[in-house]
Amino acid sequence: MHYLLDPPHPIDPQRLGGKATALARLSAAGLAIPDWFVVEPAAFEASLLAPLPETEVEVAQVLRALTPSAALLDALKQRLLLAGGGHWAVRSSALDEDGAQHSFAGQLESWLNVPAEEVAQRVVDVWRSGFAARVWAYRREAGLPPRPHPPAVLVQRMIDAEAAGVAFAADPVNGRRDVAVVSAVHGLGTALVGGEADADTWRVDEAGSIIEFSPADMHIAHRCDAEASDGLRVETLSGVGAPLSDAQVREVATLARAASRYFERPQDIEWAMADGRLYLLQSRPITALGALADP
Known part of the structure; x- marks a missing residue:
């Protein structure tokens, strides 16, 4: 088996999870998404030397000795050579993850700025x-079957962002569907997602008018650094302005709304800006809105 799927191949959410499904659909819709592919869960199963046991302790023992199969190594080598090598983000696309009812966001590890090799x-x-x-504990608390499914794995071209962040197509605080919320930091979005930096935040109405701006006191930014052990370095900021212009804020809000129209429900997106171009990195439903009515 090849074990890798590239857009525009059809994506089965029951095998490949929410992140891969969302990216496949948004890629087909023509949104600007960095080059990506997905490693199927079958690659995990083919790498096992024996059937996966049922209990948490036994599974942990099996995983400590796990190595990728020769077929997967060859498939990855060929795909990454075709892409010209470079650096990549490697993250999960698990079943039950980033869904409308359950969100495993932050439960699984992500790796950024990973060299092809x-x-x-x-x-x-x-x-x-x-x-x-x-993950076992979360599943028990959520009433899901106890043993996790092997995750599909997204491999996406790393964007060396000048600015990055998140955007909500509806206000997650008050539920208003006519207001988008854009949050941005300098550099990579990891500083924001990891809680190391506060973000400048804008609220944008449906007409594209910025109705509120809340600046943050930013002291650091994460930058790509191939020499660092985790692929990132922390840069100290001093006297910097906002990471986005007003026009770029509107562009990000428009992107969040475009993803929401496509999925027919408000989306929470991750985005990055590099060389003046906006990229969509992830999109998932805003789970906290529930059934709040439109204003």
Whole structure:
């Protein structure tokens, strides 16, 4: 088997999870998404030397010795050579993850700025994180079957962002569907997602008017750094302005709304800006809105 799927191949959400399904659909819709492919869960199963046991302790023992199969190593080598090597983000696309009813966001490991020659090992690391103790605990609390499914793994071209962040197509605080919320930091979005930096935040109405701006006191930014152990370095900021112009804020809000129209429900997106071009990195439903009425 090849074990890798590229857009525009059809994506089965029951096998490949929410993130891969969303990216496949948005790629087909023509939105600007960095080059990506997905490692199927079958690659995990083919890498096992024996059937996966049922209990948490036994699974952990199996995963400690797990290595990628020769077929997967060859498939990754060929795909990454075709893409010209470079650096990649490696993250999960697990079943039950980033859905409308359950969100496993932050439960599984992600690896950023990974050199092509290290992608295979990071795929294994994502597999292992899919069976971490916190995932078993979350599933028990959520009333899901106890043993996790092996996650599909997204491999996406790393964007060396000048600015990045998140955007909500509806206000997650008050539920208003006519207001988008854009949050941005300098550099990579990891500083925001990891809680190391506060973000400048804008609220944008349906006409594209910025109705509120809340600046943050930013002291650091994350930048790509191939020499760092985790692929990132922390840069100290001083006297910097907002990471986005007003026009770019509107562009991000428009992107969040475009994704929401496509999925017919408000979306929470991750985005990055590099060389003046806006990229969509992820899109998922805003789970916290529930059934609040439109204003």
